[in-house]
Amino acid sequence: MMDHPIDWLSAYIDDELEADQRQLIEDHLQHCESCAAVVHDMMELKAQVAGFYLTIEPPLYLEQQVIQAINNKSSIDSWIRAWFAVPLAGILCLVTLWFLFGPILVRLVSALFKFVLAAFYLFSNMATSIPSVFGTVVIIAVMLLMISGISLRRLLRSTMQ
Numbered sequence: 001m002m003d004h005p006i007d008w009l010s011a012y013i014d015d016e017l018e019a020d021q022r023q024l025i026e027d028h029l030q031h032c033e034s035c036a037a038v039v040h041d042m043m044e045l046k047a048q049v050a051g052f053y054l055t056i057e058p059p060l061y062l063e064q065q066v067i068q069a070i071n072n073k074s075s076i077d078s079w080i081r082a083w084f085a086v087p088l089a090g091i092l093c094l095v096t097l098w099f100l101f102g103p104i105l106v107r108l109v110s111a112l113f114k115f116v117l118a119a120f121y122l123f124s125n126m127a128t129s130i131p132s133v134f135g136t137v138v139i140i141a142v143m144l145l146m147i148s149g150i151s152l153r154r155l156l157r158s159t160m161q
């Protein structure tokens with residue numbers, strides 16, 4: 001009877017043995033409970049490790065998501081820059097024009113300010129009137145549903161008779 005081939009068991013599990021060596025190990029495992037137990041434990045450990053690596057393997061779409069997130073971030077940055085740049089450019093233009101046509105611009109700017117205020121009030125009124133518009137739409141939809149239900153019932157009754 002051969003000694004316990006402990007050093008070979010790992011290679012056996014990893015399927016790295018020649019056919020005759022493999023046969024020797026298999027023969028030994030059939031008679032030796034301790035080596036069979038070792039092989040069993042090692043296989044279990046290997047399966048667990050493989051399963052663990054499968055669970056932590058990043059999904060295939062992760063890279064795409066990262067790239068997309070980077071693109072989104074840069075687009076957000078450019079948006080922020082645009083939101084800062086547009087008013088800044090406007091103020092610079094106004095300051096330049098102020099030095100060129102100061103007195104005329106006072107009236108122009110005040111007129112523009114009134115226009116902006118009027119537009120602001122208009123939009124805020126529209127925004128507050130949206131819920132009532134929504135409510136009206138809901139009421140009309142419910143009425144239409146009721147009317148169609150009643151007419152459907154009448155239609156069914158007239159066809160039943």
Ligand SMILES: [Zn+2]
Nearest residue numbers: 004005032035
């Ligand atoms: Zn053994």
